[in-house]
Amino acid sequence: MANQTFDVIIIGGGPAGYPAAIRASQLGLSAAVVERDKLGGVCVNIGCIPTKALLHSAALLNSIRKDAKENGITTGDVSGDYGVAMKRSRKVADQNSKGAEFLMKKNKVTVIKGTGVLASATTVKVGDDVLTAKKAIVLATGSRTKGIPPIGLDIDGKVVISSDEALFLEAAPKRLAIVGAGAVGCEFADIFNSFGSEVTLIEALPRILPVEDAECSDVIAKSYKKRGIAVHAGVKVVKADVKSDSVSLTIETGGKTETITADKVLMAAGRAVNTEKIGLDAVGVKLTDRGFIAVDPATLQTSVKGVYAIGDVAGPPMLAHKGTREGIHVAEVIAGHHPKAIDYSNVPSVTYCHPEVASVGLTEEQAKEQGIEIKVGRFPFSANGRARASNETDGFVKIIRGAKYGEIVGAHIVSGHASEMIHELILARTNEYTVEEVDLAIHAHPTLSEAIAEAALDSLGRAVHI
Amino acid sequence: MATKVVMEALSPTMEEGRLVEWKKAEGDAVATGDVLAEVETDKAVMELVARADGVLLKRVVADGDTVPVAQVVGWIGAEGETIPEGGGTAPAAAPPAKEKDKAEAAPSAPEPAAPAPAPAAGNDRVKASPVARKIAAERGLDLGSIAGSGPDGRVIMRDLEGATAKPAAAAATIGASVFTDLPLSQMRKTIAKRLVQSIGPIPTFYLTVEVDMERAHEAREALLARDDKGKFSFNDLIIRASAEALTRHPFVNAWWMDDKIRQWQDVHVGVAVAVDEGLITPIIRHADRKTLREIAGEVRELAGRARAKKLAPEEYTGATFTVSNLGMFGIDDFTAIINPPEVAILAVGRIEQKPVVANGELEIRRRMRMTLSCDHRVVDGATGAQFLKTLVEMLENPLALVW
Numbered sequence A: 001m002a003n004q005t006f007d008v009i010i011i012g013g014g015p016a017g018y019p020a021a022i023r024a025s026q027l028g029l030s031a032a033v034v035e036r037d038k039l040g041g042v043c044v045n046i047g048c049i050p051t052k053a054l055l056h057s058a059a060l061l062n063s064i065r066k067d068a069k070e071n072g073i074t075t076g077d078v079s080g081d082y083g084v085a086m087k088r089s090r091k092v093a094d095q096n097s098k099g100a101e102f103l104m105k106k107n108k109v110t111v112i113k114g115t116g117v118l119a120s121a122t123t124v125k126v127g128d129d130v131l132t133a134k135k136a137i138v139l140a141t142g143s144r145t146k147g148i149p150p151i152g153l154d155i156d157g158k159v160v161i162s163s164d165e166a167l168f169l170e171a172a173p174k175r176l177a178i179v180g181a182g183a184v185g186c187e188f189a190d191i192f193n194s195f196g197s198e199v200t201l202i203e204a205l206p207r208i209l210p211v212e213d214a215e216c217s218d219v220i221a222k223s224y225k226k227r228g229i230a231v232h233a234g235v236k237v238v239k240a241d242v243k244s245d246s247v248s249l250t251i252e253t254g255g256k257t258e259t260i261t262a263d264k265v266l267m268a269a270g271r272a273v274n275t276e277k278i279g280l281d282a283v284g285v286k287l288t289d290r291g292f293i294a295v296d297p298a299t300l301q302t303s304v305k306g307v308y309a310i311g312d313v314a315g316p317p318m319l320a321h322k323g324t325r326e327g328i329h330v331a332e333v334i335a336g337h338h339p340k341a342i343d344y345s346n347v348p349s350v351t352y353c354h355p356e357v358a359s360v361g362l363t364e365e366q367a368k369e370q371g372i373e374i375k376v377g378r379f380p381f382s383a384n385g386r387a388r389a390s391n392e393t394d395g396f397v398k399i400i401r402g403a404k405y406g407e408i409v410g411a412h413i414v415s416g417h418a419s420e421m422i423h424e425l426i427l428a429r430t431n432e433y434t435v436e437e438v439d440l441a442i443h444a445h446p447t448l449s450e451a452i453a454e455a456a457l458d459s460l461g462r463a464v465h466i
Numbered sequence B: 001m002a003t004k005v006v007m008e009a010l011s012p013t014m015e016e017g018r019l020v021e022w023k024k025a026e027g028d029a030v031a032t033g034d035v036l037a038e039v040e041t042d043k044a045v046m047e048l049v050a051r052a053d054g055v056l057l058k059r060v061v062a063d064g065d066t067v068p069v070a071q072v073v074g075w076i077g078a079e080g081e082t083i084p085e086g087g088g089t090a091p092a093a094a095p096p097a098k099e100k101d102k103a104e105a106a107p108s109a110p111e112p113a114a115p116a117p118a119p120a121a122g123n124d125r126v127k128a129s130p131v132a133r134k135i136a137a138e139r140g141l142d143l144g145s146i147a148g149s150g151p152d153g154r155v156i157m158r159d160l161e162g163a164t165a166k167p168a169a170a171a172a173t174i175g176a177s178v179f180t181d182l183p184l185s186q187m188r189k190t191i192a193k194r195l196v197q198s199i200g201p202i203p204t205f206y207l208t209v210e211v212d213m214e215r216a217h218e219a220r221e222a223l224l225a226r227d228d229k230g231k232f233s234f235n236d237l238i239i240r241a242s243a244e245a246l247t248r249h250p251f252v253n254a255w256w257m258d259d260k261i262r263q264w265q266d267v268h269v270g271v272a273v274a275v276d277e278g279l280i281t282p283i284i285r286h287a288d289r290k291t292l293r294e295i296a297g298e299v300r301e302l303a304g305r306a307r308a309k310k311l312a313p314e315e316y317t318g319a320t321f322t323v324s325n326l327g328m329f330g331i332d333d334f335t336a337i338i339n340p341p342e343v344a345i346l347a348v349g350r351i352e353q354k355p356v357v358a359n360g361e362l363e364i365r366r367r368m369r370m371t372l373s374c375d376h377r378v379v380d381g382a383t384g385a386q387f388l389k390t391l392v393e394m395l396e397n398p399l400a401l402v403w
Helices: A017-026 A041-046 A048-067 A082-106 A183-194 A214-226 A320-334 A364-369 A385-389 A418-430 A435-440 A450-459 B130-139 B170-175 B186-199 B214-226 B234-248 B292-307 B381-396 B398-402
Strands: A004-011 A031-035 A110-113 A116-118 A123-126 A129-139 A143-145 A175-179 A198-203 A230-233 A236-242 A247-253 A256-262 A264-267 A271-273 A307-309 A349-351 A356-361 A374-380 A396-402 A408-415 B003-006 B016-022 B035-040 B045-049 B054-059 B066-068 B072-077 B179-183 B204-212 B254-256 B260-264 B269-271 B273-275 B278-280 B321-325 B344-358 B361-375
Touching: A004 A017, A004 A116, A004 A320, A017 A031, A017 A082, A017 A320, A041 A048, A041 A082, A048 A082, A048 A183, A082 A110, A116 A129, A129 A320, A175 A183, A175 A247, A175 A256, A183 A198, A183 A214, A183 A349, A198 A256, A214 A230, A214 A356, A214 A364, A214 A396, A214 A408, A247 A264, A307 A320, A349 A418, A356 A418, A364 A374, A364 A396, A364 A408, A374 A450, A385 A450, A396 A435, A396 A450, A408 A418, A418 A435, A418 A450, A435 A450, B035 B072, B204 B381, B214 B234, B214 B361, B214 B381, B214 B398, B234 B269, B234 B292, B234 B321, B234 B344, B234 B381, B234 B398, B269 B292, B273 B292, B344 B381, B361 B381, B381 B398
Parallel strands: A004 A031, A004 A129, A031 A110, A129 A307, A175 A198, A175 A264, A198 A230, B269 B321, B321 B344
Antiparallel strands: A116 A123, A123 A129, A143 A271, A236 A247, A247 A256, A349 A356, A356 A408, A374 A396, A396 A408, B003 B072, B016 B035, B016 B066, B035 B045, B054 B072, B179 B260, B204 B361, B254 B260, B273 B278, B344 B361
16 A cells, blocks of 8 residues: 555544545545544444443343333343343444445545554655645544543553443443443443442532433432432542452542442543644644644634544544534535534434433523523423333423524433434424424324423423323 | 516515616626616615526516516526517516525535525525524514525524614514504594594694704704714704604604504604605614714715615615604795604704794794694694603703703
8 A cells, every 4th residue: 555645534433534534535535544443433333332232231121120020021030141232232333333344445435554643734654654635634533531540540441441441341340330420421320230230420510411401410310319329429539549359439528528449440531532642743733722623613624724623632522423523524625615514502412321311402501591581391201191101201301492582492301212302303403493393393193202392382381281 | 497587576665667777788697696677666776686697588678668566577597598488578476596506516616605695585485494584573684685604595593693784674674673552442543533534534733833942053063063073964953852752752653553553662763855856754763772973974874875766665664753854945834744654743944043032031042943743543732742842842952862
């Protein structure tokens, strides 16, 4: 391969990078993706996809335990084997990575194995090879897990682990502490609780799922406590004593300290962006004060002309679907098109625990802080026929609308199927439908989605089924 | 396919238009938004613009022809394209502007960066989000005149920020103002019915007062001496004072709507301006919220364009009250005719130095006579008199305007 020339070179083949390559190719550009590991990145290999496979196993296990008898299903003792579920999740992840490889071939994208380093504004070094970009270089190097070294929580891969290791455990640890109760922490709490671990969930902010609406956090916290997960929110880990096969965490809340002992601690408090050793300094690519690569939001171009950044390295939220959209966008920009600006206010957020939490737009608290005059509509699944039929009555739909015009300021769903249901409201919000348009769409009966129409109606003071 | 060019309704009251002059010849290339011809409406000379890209294939009507709204006046299409048979005269509705098909192809063909404004011919054809529609309806914005930044030029909420300045259709503009509709009481209905039988469709009565303009004169001299850029006339002061008085006497700041009285909270004062062949009343919107300097500037600018027949419809329709001044023609006093659905009009005469008795002594003072014509269905004698009293107080003590 030696020295090759492409229109576009993308460093990183994750959910931002590989769609960028496909779109560039669709637009007639020659594209290369430089990937040091497997295509699909963290998302496909050690993130979104395998965790969803494990969450499926966990949900199935809980469902059998909880519902088998009253549904007329006879089972013997039901027990979970995390190792088996893990192997299944690996198969799913590998299939997806192979799928990405296939897409590269189909779209005539050249995949170059190795670590890409920016050598100049138009060249990328991969080992001894030099690739030249005629039009653009796109940085899509992603992010990685991180520990909290100052308190002794360096990820060692054995006792102090991250999602990277958790996804490959052969067995569920007996006692697991999880530091950080965002989406990742809450999902692993769900998984390991289902497979029999004693789980302690620790969050520094006042509530778990801190970026979600407080009502959603409350439902999950209650549900977790009921399932036997110890939930500590608003506490700080002040000290960690890591031994060879266990760990003691000293946590502090309101001046009181407590010690939690576990066999493993899973670090799920934030991720570090991969901005080191990729040649940013040499070429003069500037970072923001928070350490992300600084980009022009309209074009995603960095401080260096012809060098672009997308996905996690380009700034929060660090979500695969945000990165994918940026990948498509940047390819169109590079091809000379003028795509519509990315609407960052409409990036949905989903936590795939059970029940799931999905949202788009502002929380009630944020809306009030911003001084928006709002009306809130709610509808609980306990009043929804389909939810009762499927024994999924946990959760609710909450729609926050503008008081004057009825625009959707924010929408929040807690439900076994929230991740699928939220899209109706993303579509509505992205297209500026009001709650009236949401209600005017006839919702099939009986469905969980009827709760969305009811919540819209409730915000207008006229819900029907409650 | 060739696209029709039709006579568009360029003002809310326009039923036909005279094609004054074609600005494009047959065979000329035209792009959406290009001026095709000048059209004289009932009120002004306006521009007829292209709603499609291509070549002006045919002019169906000649310069100077008058045609009803919606009739075909020409055709736009691809070069060499023939127009449909019989397409010469058949009346047709205005076609929506069609965006050129954009082939997604080579990167060498960039898409246009700026979205084109959506077609202006009727709000139902404008792409706009439901929220944008609601806001536009409430604020009286013409979605068609706003450049949409959403997909395919769709107007979205963000596009309406700061769009208040350029409202379009007159009815819509006034719709943006706040008003209260008062149902007609039996007494008001009876008064209305009897008076109409007695005197004609608008039962008008007249109230005349004489105002001492000595202090207004002093104030004006002082202001003019202080700032030679800020010229203003007594009429500007009268507009400003009327606006102030209208906010205190909303019954005069109203419309007769046959089945109800619409009381406006916003004050839009029409100013009668003589033009060749007639008269037109450009409007000072929100005159109660504007400074004298702003009003003076606006009146001069609008009057200039009114004389040049360059006013847009929204600039001369939708007033809530009108002031007509013939002082410059040396008229002492006169009665003006109400412009419905408004319910009052103020006729202002010249300022004249006269002997008057003040404080028991004979003095020479500047005096001015004003007559308020009132629609008796809405404004009773006492209501009109109270309004005039406030107005006189304002003019006799101009400082009250800033109090």
